[in-house]
Amino acid sequence: MHTRTVAVLGYNGAQVIDATGPAEVFAIANELAGGRLYRVVLASVDGRDVVGASGLRLGVELPLGDIADTVGPLDTVVVPGTYRWTVAAGQTGLLDALRGAAASSRRVAAVCAGAFLLGRIGLLDGRRATTHWMLLDELAERFPATKVERGPIFVADGAVFTSAGVTAGIDLALALVEADHGPVLARQVARFMVVFMQRPGGQRQFSVRLRSEITKPVLRGLLDAISADPAGDHRLSALSSRAGFSERHLSRLFARELGTTPARYVEQVRVEAARALLETSDAPLDVIARLSGLSSAETLRRSFTRDAGVTPHAYRQRFRSTGATTG
Structure with a gap:
């Protein structure tokens, strides 16, 4: 040998x-x-x-x-x-x-x-x-x-x-x-x-919360609450009420601190929650969608593919090939 x-x-x-x-x-x-x-x-x-x-x-x-x-x-x-x-x-x-x-x-x-x-x-x-x-x-x-x-x-x-x-x-x-x-x-x-x-998903799979550098304590607390309960009510009006800011000011704060909108950030957190469920359970996609706050299997597929670069089904397929090619 x-x-x-x-x-x-x-x-x-x-x-x-x-x-x-x-x-x-x-x-x-x-x-x-x-x-x-x-x-x-x-x-x-x-x-x-x-x-x-x-x-x-x-x-x-x-x-x-x-x-x-x-x-x-x-x-x-x-x-x-x-x-x-x-x-x-x-x-x-x-x-x-x-x-x-x-x-x-x-x-x-x-x-x-x-x-x-x-x-x-x-x-x-x-x-x-x-x-x-x-x-x-x-x-x-x-x-x-x-x-x-x-x-x-x-x-x-x-x-x-x-x-x-x-x-x-x-x-x-x-x-x-x-x-x-x-x-x-x-x-x-x-x-x-x-x-x-x-x-x-390559290098796109890193934690939404961890890659967010926040300077405002109020916003940091809001983001922690979203991560703790991805399926909760995180509409702009609800977030605005919890933060004590107007919807317009909160949207500006998200844009300045995170470079995104509140709705987009919530979606990213929900995709991350769905990823964890895909890794640790055999639950059907509609159940994972409900638990992660993405409402339906179709919404899960669409949002997950956009954020992770692969479909939920493909994400579950582990231990196959490294995908290595040379040349």
Whole structure:
């Protein structure tokens, strides 16, 4: 059985889960397949241990440049991201080591802000790529020769793979396992890890409430009340009465603070509630629609598809394929 060597790049300040998440995917694939499909090596520029962004120390096995001579030919290089990606992207030694490893490996996979390191060594030029949703504009601005994809959890373009933030590195690693050994093994790994094979909806699936930055305490309380009871009476008149504002002023407040209307915000919260019910129950769509405040199965389908990018039925279909394609 051919063993593929996977080098995870370790450096100070890297997000630990960006490194350990993919490593666990490969390790579990080994266990479930009953053989050594992958040999995972944590390597740094100089072979010294590194300290991740969380403060955890990671034990490095050897210098990145020594892997080919010590372990064997490199198959895959995994590049974790970091909160301090501007610092990492300016470290010449780190970039030189990554450039050399990338040139001698079959493929390179960056998690989260690791995409910026690939961009700095020219690997994203003329390619499609993605990164954490908060950094998409920055990636597009810094690397204009890259076509930045804003929806996918991960993007495969030839031998270069990039993914969205943090736990998306697990999705990416599952795609690599599928590409190497087929969807059956990748599905088994996903089931073992209790994750999606292909997360529905891409980067559009983040919490409505969490992505709302509110400065007005009254509005914050109103939004919390909507989230706590999505099926409640949240017509503009009812919201206005609870907030103590005129309907016109409340609409202006929503536009300024949230960039949307009260009705649209309520709909987004209801779709999020429906998503949770789809994930945790086998209830029919009309029941889910009623419980989430979307009134009917047809309204649920229409609103859910607009917000999540997939139908409610498709959202329920988990553990199939990662959806990975190369080229």
